[in-house]
Amino acid sequence: MDIEEKIDVFREMTLETADERVTDELSSFENSLKQTFEEHKKEKKNKAKIDLEAEADNLRKENNKHLAQLQLKQQRDLHKKQQQLKDEVFTQSREQIEEYMLSEDYIELLRKQLQDALDFAKGEEITLYIDPIDENKKRLLEKQINHPISISERPFIGGSRGVIHSRKLLIDNSFLKRFEEVESNFSFIKAEEENAK
Template sequence: MTIEEKISHLQEAAMEEARAEGNRIMKQHETVLENIFEQHRAEAIRQSETRVKAEGVNAKQQLNMVMSKAQLELKRDFSKTRKTLKKELFVEVKEKLQEYMQTEEYKRMLVQYIEKSVKYANGEAMTIYINPSDADKKEYLEEHTGMTLTVSREDFIGGVRAVIHGRNILIDHAYKGALENEYHNFMFRGGAGDE
């Protein structure tokens, strides 16, 4: 073998060994880079999952706050509407009551109230009051009950009040107190969310 052949052979062997060493170093470096990449990828996934969970919790809290605010606003509107409807209803009730107070049936009811009061007094001295709006019915009521009636200075809307002086008893068949009591205790029933 000639020197040139030996140099060529030596050169090929050295190049092969250098290629093998370079491949080994590149493979080792590639493995290290893949490990670093996997660690970074795992950390990035972990951070993104944590961020997604945090954003989810934050979004849920914001949604709950918005829903709570909306529910509160709905309850306020519902309550306001309920109060408005209640007032309108009782305006209608008073109108119907005024219409009823112009009927013969109302006169007969006043007679019944007076007779019940007289029966309850059992002969004791008493004063029977009728509402100022019923002053036009005084003569009719006195004629049908045999009692002397007094027109009240206080407007109690309608009905009859009687005072038994000896026992300090007020017999109250007045509509004013009954209407106020009904208004105070009235609640709409049957709708969703009603108590």
């Protein structure tokens, strides 16, 4: 083999080796790029998943906040409506009491209350009171129970009161007291339970 042939063989071998090396390096670089790309895709998917979970969590929180505000508004509206209805009920009740106070039954109720207070005092000194609105019934009631009656300085919507001084005891049969008791204990839940019975 002459030198030219040797050079050609050497060139071919060198080129083959270089080709193999380039192919290997290219394959290695390609694999490295693919791996980097896959890692990048995986990282992006994980970040997207985390972002999606965070956004879903934010939406849940926002939804819960909105729901809580809505429930609070409904409770306020319900309370306002209940208060309005309660006021109407007690206004109607007062009107019915005012009508009742014009009847003979009311005079009989006053007489009985005053007599019961006298009986309870058992001879001890007692001051009996009626509401200023009932001043026109004073003489009749005094005759019926045979005891003096005072007109209260403070209105109490009707009914009667008595004070046994020695015991510092107030006998309160006023409609105001009954109203205050009923009003303070009144609730629509109790009213619904009583209606269900």
